Amino acid sequence: xxxxxxxxxxxxxxxxxxxxxxxxxxxxxxxxxxxxxxxxxxxxxxxxxxxxxxxxxxxxxxxxxxxxxxxxxxxxxxxxxxxxxxxxxxxxxxxxxxxxxxxxxxxxxxxxxxxxxxxxxxxxxxxxxxxxxxxxxxxxxxxxxxxxxxxxxxxxxxxxxxxxxxxxxxxxxxxxxxxxxxxxxxxxxxxxxxxxxxxxxxxxxxxxxxxxxxxxxxxxxxxxxxxxxxxxxx
Numbered sequence: 001x002x003x004x005x006x007x008x009x010x011x012x013x014x015x016x017x018x019x020x021x022x023x024x025x026x027x028x029x030x031x032x033x034x035x036x037x038x039x040x041x042x043x044x045x046x047x048x049x050x051x052x053x054x055x056x057x058x059x060x061x062x063x064x065x066x067x068x069x070x071x072x073x074x075x076x077x078x079x080x081x082x083x084x085x086x087x088x089x090x091x092x093x094x095x096x097x098x099x100x101x102x103x104x105x106x107x108x109x110x111x112x113x114x115x116x117x118x119x120x121x122x123x124x125x126x127x128x129x130x131x132x133x134x135x136x137x138x139x140x141x142x143x144x145x146x147x148x149x150x151x152x153x154x155x156x157x158x159x160x161x162x163x164x165x166x167x168x169x170x171x172x173x174x175x176x177x178x179x180x181x182x183x184x185x186x187x188x189x190x191x192x193x194x195x196x197x198x199x200x201x202x203x204x205x206x207x208x209x210x211x212x213x214x215x216x217x218x219x220x221x222x223x224x225x226x227x228x229x230x231x232x233x234x
Contacts, residue, residue, distance in 0.1 A: 036060050094149065123140075126140040155190075194215050
């Protein structure tokens with residue numbers, strides 16, 4: 001006898017694609033995301049899902065949106081591609097920036113508001129500036145990122161300190177989507193004044209936050225500031 005999930009699988013598209021979709025649902029989504037999405041796939045009204053989960057319609061919509069983002073990202077990524085690692089994500093951003101593919105640069109960034117700003121627009125704006133003298137939150141230059149990749153590209157860590165656990169909660173406090181992501185999906189590059197936070201969505205990493213990407217460049221030129229604007233200190 002088929003389970004409800006198996007019956008759902010038989011009603012959607014090609015078998016290979018559906019099997020992969022349910023593998024992602026089982027392995028990649030949080031319990032809340034999985035419960036909400038599977039209920040939606042069964043045709044349950046959003047109000048009923050919210051009632052059963054002790055939540056409301058808007059929260060269920062947000063959970064479903066994030067779950068679908070996970071699915072579309074993961075299904076688009078077959079095998080291992082550059083953004084399947086934190087270092088690969090930065091390499092992808094650098095490549096797109098050098099090619100001036102600014103519209104494509106929104107894809108590697110989480111599509112949410114962080115600290116009351118639309119994150120992808122803020123990041124792309126600073127990348128367009130490509131200002132080697134800039135510092136602080138979201139400051140960027142191609143040469144600065146190249147130097148970070150060369151020296152610290154493999155230094156991302158998944159075990160965050162108490163300081164960064166608290167700091168990350170502040171960064172994502174206005175984003176229900178990011179709050180629903182398990183903490184072990186976040187990784188941090190924490191080298192001096194350089195801080196880069198990424199998150200794994202599906203099988204691909206996306207940028208959440210960075211600051212002082214130009215720090216190594218400034219140090220090499222002897223122009224590094226004694227205190228960076230907006231810097232997150234330990």
